[in-house]
Amino acid sequence: MAFYPSVKLLFAGAAVLLVAACGTTDIDQVRTTQPAGASPFNVALTNEYRELAVYEADKMYDWPDAGTWARKGLAASNNQLVLPEQVGDWNVPADKVGELTTARQRLVTALDSSARTKLPADAARAQAMFDCWAEQQEENWQFDHIAACRKGFMDAMQRVDEGMNPPKTATSAPTGTPAPAGPYTVYFAFDSATLSAEGLRIVRTAADTARSEKAPIGVVGHADAAGPSDYNMNLSLRRANAVRDALIADGIPVSRIAASGQGEGDLAVPTADGVREQRNRRVVVLFR
Structure with a gap:
């Protein structure tokens, strides 16, 4: 879908001719479609995609993308499962x-x-x-x-x-010096820098804390002792960057976050070289 401004203008002109020749289009249909028997989510999704399609068609003359949103809106109006776009x-x-x-x-x-x-x-x-x-x-x-x-x-x-x-009911805070927030530890599968659903949940909790703490955030990646040490250093940094990106996606300013990798140099559970250990494949989020 890599259309750039000048190229999209060419598509727009071709699309206008095609509309004239073929009559009703998906964009025309989505303007007036009324979801029948659709779930509340799909009713709302139909309206959202209708708004995108009409804007791209009428304001931006971006017919290819307008058609994409129109088709997704029509699918939602028919109560089909419509998924978010794949980044790739x-x-x-x-x-x-x-x-x-x-x-x-x-x-x-x-x-x-x-x-x-x-x-x-x-x-x-x-x-x-x-x-x-x-x-x-x-x-x-x-x-x-x-x-x-x-x-x-x-x-x-x-x-x-x-x-x-929803936030839990607040309890009375203990007297004395408050304990520092965190740290939060996110674990990874072997040879992976992809966040799991549980990992994302932990990152969201850390992001909620970050919004109240306002302190600088350290994101430190680690690897277990399996594999070459230089590879593990790179893997630990990739894991740290994955957590950093998740915090940014949750609204935390990038200027507050410092990401680094420790490789296999700071094992939570000491093991011999070459040993796989789940508890060592981690990223720790610290408030400094």
Whole structure:
């Protein structure tokens, strides 16, 4: 879907001719479709994709992307399962892939954890704004549009997270010096730097703390003793960067976060060289 401004204008002209020749299009249909028997989530999702499709068609003359959103809106109106866009399907800049991938993981985790039924409007808004963000990031020239879609996603996801994980009833704070927040430890599968659903949950908890603590954040990656030490150093840094990107996707400013890797040099559980140990494959989030 890598369409850039001049190329998209060519597609727009061709699309106008095609519309004239073929009559009704998906974009025409989504303007007036009324979901029949769809779930509340899919009703909201239909409206969100309708808004995206109409805007891209009428304001931006971006017919290819308008058609994509129209088709997703029509599918939602028919109560089909419509998923967020895959980051790999969009030609986004390399330095933006990590943040978008982590954001999608966060969204899908919430959707799979019943956000569609518990918070249909907010979940639908988060999905549509994520798709909008991916599209605008691929185009990578209307920076105000990128920022607006990203903010729309972040705002909606915050409402989803708060609705799915309501705060516990506050208890009386003990007297004396308060204990420091954290640390939070996120564990990884062998030879992996991908956050699991449980890992994302822990990162969200750390992000909630970060919003109240306001202290600098250290994100330190570790590896177990299996594999070459130079490979493990790189792997530990990749894990730290995955957690850093997840914190950024949760709204924590990048300027507050320092990510580093320790490789196999600081084992939580001492082992012989070459030994796999789950508790050593970790990232620790510290408030300094």
